[in-house]
Amino acid sequence: MNENEELIEILDKREPKQKLIVKNSDISQSEFNDCLAAHVTFHDISLPYVKVTYADLSNCHFNDMNMRDGKISDANLSRLTIDGANISGVAVRNAKAEDPVVFDNVKIANSTFSRCDLTNVNLDSCKIEGLKIDGVLIEGLLKNNRTL
Secondary structure, eight states, X not given: OOTTOOOXXXXXXXXXXXXXXXXXXXXXXXXXXXXXXXXXXXXXXXXXXXXXXXXXXXXXXXXXXXXXXXXXXXXXXXXXXXXXXXXXXXXXXSOOOSSOOOOOSOOOTTOOOOSXXXXXXXXXXXXXXXXXXXXXXHHHHHHHHHHO
């Protein structure tokens, strides 16, 4: 700790509840362990390199945010909605869905699905120019099937 830093330590203060209001401050290098922080609001805040582990983030809302180069792992994202997001370069790996997943008005041209279970997947009103499955052009198959 350098001479310009102030250390405020709150140890095991579950009762009575503590309310912290922090404005115009640099709280870098702070730690929050074994805390309840329900109904907490962060507004106009910079959180680069923040790490959240073993957290219950149910019903959380993130709006107008930059998560570039971020990572979410070992997460339950059931019923998560991602709306109006730039997902360029996003990788989804080792994921499963017990309920249907919906991609609506999503532009993922030049993307790759590898070793995926696409059983009963429905493509409806989608652009498929150049779509290949195991190297076979699907547009050509559909064209040939429609002429039969």
